[in-house]
Amino acid sequence: MPSxxxxxxxxxxxxxxxxxxxxxxxxxxxxxARTVWRAELLHRLSALAREHHADGHANREAxxxxxxxxxxxxxxxxxxxxxxxxxxxxxxxxxxxxEPLLVSVAPGAWWGVGPRLxxxxxxxxxxxxxxxxxxxxxxxxxxAVEPGGVQAVETIQAEQRPGAGRHMGAxxxxxxxxxxxxxxxxxxxxxxxxxxxxxMIARAVQRLEELAGPDGWILIGGTHDAASGLAKRLSPEAQxxxxxxxxxxxHATPAVIHAHAGRVLTELELAADQLMVAExxxxxxxxxxxxxxxxxxxxxxxxxxxxxxxxxxxxIIEHPELAEEAVRLALTTHARIGCVxxxxxxxxxxxxxxxxxxxxxxxxxxxxxxxxxxxxHGRDVLGTG
Numbered sequence: 001m002p003s004x005x006x007x008x009x010x011x012x013x014x015x016x017x018x019x020x021x022x023x024x025x026x027x028x029x030x031x032x033a034r035t036v037w038r039a040e041l042l043h044r045l046s047a048l049a050r051e052h053h054a055d056g057h058a059n060r061e062a063x064x065x066x067x068x069x070x071x072x073x074x075x076x077x078x079x080x081x082x083x084x085x086x087x088x089x090x091x092x093x094x095x096x097x098x099e100p101l102l103v104s105v106a107p108g109a110w111w112g113v114g115p116r117l118x119x120x121x122x123x124x125x126x127x128x129x130x131x132x133x134x135x136x137x138x139x140x141x142x143x144a145v146e147p148g149g150v151q152a153v154e155t156i157q158a159e160q161r162p163g164a165g166r167h168m169g170a171x172x173x174x175x176x177x178x179x180x181x182x183x184x185x186x187x188x189x190x191x192x193x194x195x196x197x198x199x200m201i202a203r204a205v206q207r208l209e210e211l212a213g214p215d216g217w218i219l220i221g222g223t224h225d226a227a228s229g230l231a232k233r234l235s236p237e238a239q240x241x242x243x244x245x246x247x248x249x250x251h252a253t254p255a256v257i258h259a260h261a262g263r264v265l266t267e268l269e270l271a272a273d274q275l276m277v278a279e280x281x282x283x284x285x286x287x288x289x290x291x292x293x294x295x296x297x298x299x300x301x302x303x304x305x306x307x308x309x310x311x312x313x314x315x316i317i318e319h320p321e322l323a324e325e326a327v328r329l330a331l332t333t334h335a336r337i338g339c340v341x342x343x344x345x346x347x348x349x350x351x352x353x354x355x356x357x358x359x360x361x362x363x364x365x366x367x368x369x370x371x372x373x374x375x376x377h378g379r380d381v382l383g384t385g
Contacts (some may be wrong), residue, residue, distance in 0.1 A: 002087070002099060004124055004337060007117055010089060010097055011331045014115050017091050018059065020048075020066035021116035024086040025107045035079060037086070037107070044109045045070070052111055062092040063111050073098045085123070089115045102147045106317050117331070118316050118323040126269075126338045128213030132261050133204060135222040135230050136250045137197065140204040143257055144211060145219075145265065150258045154207060158193075158200040205233045217241050217268055219261050221248025243268060273344035280310065280356045281347075289359040292352035294322055300357050301329035308336040308358040312345040315354025326355065 022045075026037040045067050052063055069090040077086070077100075085101035097115075101123045110116040130145040131153070139157045143150040212218050218234065218241055220227045231242055248260050283290025289307075291300050300306045309330040316323040316339075330337050335357075340348060348354055 002097075002101075002120055002123060004331075006097070007120065007124070007327075007337075008331050008334075010115050011117060011328060014089065014091070014096065015328075016113065018062050018066075018111065018113060019096075019115045020063065020070060020088075020090045021108075021110045022070055022086075022088045022090075023105050023108050023116075023119050025104050026083055026085060038074060040107065041074065041109070042071075044107070048109050048111055065092040066090040066111070069095045070098075087120060087123075106313070114328070116324060118320065118327045121311060121316065121323075121327060121337055122313050122339045124337060124339070128216035129211070130217035130219060130261070130265055131208055131211040132219045132221065132245070132257055133208055133227075133230060134248065134250055134252065134257065135204070135220065135226045137223070137226055140200060140230065142204070142207060142211065143254065145217075145258070145261055150254050150261065152254065153211065156200055156203050156207065158196045201230055201233050204230060205235075209235065209238050212238070212241065215241065217243065217265060219243050219245050219264060221245030221252070221257075221260070222250045270342040270344065273340040273342060274347070276310065277340060277344040277348045277356070280358060281351055283358075284352075284356070287363065289362070290356065291359060291363065292348075292356040294319065294326075294353055294355050297355050297357045298322070298326060298329070300359055300363070301326060301333065301335070304333040305359050305361060305363075306330060306333065306335040306357040307360045308338065310338050310340055310348070310356050310358070312349050312354035313339060313341075314345070314349055318354070323355075 022041065024037045024041050026035075049060075049063060049067065052060060055063075067090075070088050073088055073090075073095050074086075081100070083100035083102075084104040086099070087101055087105070088098035089096050090098075103123045105119050105122055108116075108119065132143040132145060132150060134141045134143070137158070139155055141155050142153040144153050208218050218238060220231050220242065221244070227244055231239065231244060234242055243264055245260055245264060248257065252260070280290040280292060282288075284292045291297055297306075297309070301309065306329075309326060311323060311326070327337060329335075339345075345354070348356060
């Protein structure tokens with residue numbers, strides 16, 4: 001899965017170079033149709049060559065060589081490989097980036113200066129990897145949620161320290177009387193067991209927050225009391241990203257854990273998208289740290305005022321040049337980039353044409369002349385007055 005840092009590196013390395021950018025979609029449900037994308041790609045590359053037929057000899061040769069590099073990369077993919085999409089960036093010198101994608105992308109092929117990065121935004125991870133904890137009174141099993149499954153990371157066990165408490169059948173100690181109400185060793189053992197459980201939970205909290213990072217989801221399942229107890233020990237900030245997995249048994253297999261977590265994560269992401277879009281629209285209406293619509297979003301991007309760029313896939317498809325400029329500006333100014341889905345995408349498209357930004361500082365701090373020039377450019381691209 002490509003990362004934002006990978007996109008930034010590609011943009012810096014290839015921004016002044018002729019690049020062949022290729023996006024393929026291969027998410028057909030019929031297994032017999034899953035290789036159709038290869039034929040479609042060849043057709044698309046042939047059309048691209050015809051489109052640039054009038055270019056100079058050096059340009060045509062560079063394109064021909066880049067196409068050969070991409071074709072070789074495609075030939076190296078096993079025919080039985082299942083993947084929703086594939087992306088590659090190549091120059092006359094070779095393939096600089098080629099990866100399968102875990103989400104479907106709009107297919108296309110472009111030849112020009114710099115890589116075509118906007119279509120790849122839909123495949124960007126927007127958070128740190130999520131983590132699942134399956135807990136009971138004796139152990140906490142931690143799993144990292146990865147594309148296609150969960151990976152066991154660590155098991156943290158409650159271990160009673162040696163010598164804590166005495167068994168009822170142990171021989172009496174000389175000079176010691178157990179008392180008329182029973183062996184106090186039972187209380188000592190229970191105290192040690194409780195302390196061991198607290199140490200286990202404290203270690204699990206530490207590892208959960210480390211693995212999830214500042215924004216990854218934390219999912220907790222297992223026995224009710226143990227899961228609830230662990231959840232309450234998380235920091236207040238981490239609790240905002242925590243969700244209890246009701247019904248996830250402590251004996252669940254990794255496949256079951258992944259299926260359960262996947263459903264919940266999809267719901268959480270869609271809800272988070274809706275909340276973010278609502279906040280951006282509200283901030284924009286109040287003149288706060290939110291700006292919506294292409295012209296004003298480009299204005300903010302052009303002066304480095306943006307903390308995060310948010311778009312919809314429909315915006316990328318309907319306004320490819322504008323989307324490309326927005327993504328390029330976001331990368332060069334170190335802004336985060338995300339693509340919202342579901343009802344959030346519908347609302348953002350309805351209210352703002354599919355693009356909005358969260359600002360680093362108030363709109364009044366922008367450089368007026370530079371912002372004005374960017375607004376005019378956005379109007380020209382959109383064809384608005």
